[in-house]
Amino acid sequence: MAVERAPGGTSLIDVLDRVLDKGIVIDAWVRISLVGIDLITIEARVVVASIDTYLKYAEAVGLTPAVSRPALTPGAAEPLEDETRRRTNVDVERG
């Protein structure tokens, strides 16, 4: 049996194997500032998410209310702090 080459995008597994975490990957959930605009990355690549990730993800798309989230002053919040606060919020919601 001769082996035949199949084009790239025919098998879902082969595609997923590549596109989910390879190539140019932008770290999720880190606040950034581009030309003074506050941006946030979104983890859109979660297939089997941990509960924590799922909740963050759900919050991002507006499925859960952001409980007691600190008001963010543009250009003022520290990235790490924001990340920590976010986690804290998730814990509150879960508990």
Added chain:
Amino acid sequence: MITEKQISPEAEPSHADAAAEGKYVYCIIEAAEPRSFGPMGIGGRGDEVYTVHHKGLAAVVSNTPIVVYDPTRENVFAHEQVNETVMREFTVLPMAFGALFRTEEDIIELMRGTYDALRDVLAKMEGKVEFGLKVNWDRDRVIAELEQENEEIRHLKEQITSRTTGSTYFARMQLGRLVETALTDQADAYIREVYSVLRDTAVASRANKPIGDRMIMNAAFLIEREREAEFDQKVKEVAAKYEGKLSFKYTGPWPPYNFVHIRLKLERGEGTTEAIAR
């Protein structure tokens, strides 16, 4: 990437901005002139796929509502189809699935911040594409063969089956270990042989974790486009050599996902970029 403003209740109290428009980014290429690749954007609306430029670099993008894309069949194929289309004419640095930006300015800013790294990796990927090669075997059949061919295993197996008194527990444990070791050795030997046939034609290779217990090799190879036919030939050669023993699943050309390793750690006010071309 999506802006905080779009998803933050503090910044936008209403949920009406679910309809806000952003840009989905598929890959980065080198192109000076604006290009259009057809109405094949992610999201099923038939959005035109076009380029956003910065100093000779271009991001291939399409308009999209700002939503989080789940990696469904439809969505990942849309992402991949665009990359494969662009790849026919350009060397691409593929983005991982799901990168959204709010505006073209943000994308330009990203290219500005990572310019040197992108240029460097693009130069390394110039004229190269990726091929996938998965090698499977029939594990049970290999075990049956080992039981025939491996003296030690055969002997122990005979002992176990012929013993009429006493426990065979330890003998069976020992047999299990022997078989396991022999399987690993056999798989390693096959993998080495397959690599040795293909190595000279490839620029680079990467071994990924095999999926499931039938797979013994899950590799990606970076190949110069002009040596594609030669690589095809080598794969066919090696497949013919192990016919009946190993089955090969050969795919490509792919964008060089396995060889473009760029993690962007974006922080407030400054972008730190780490880029390694492997």
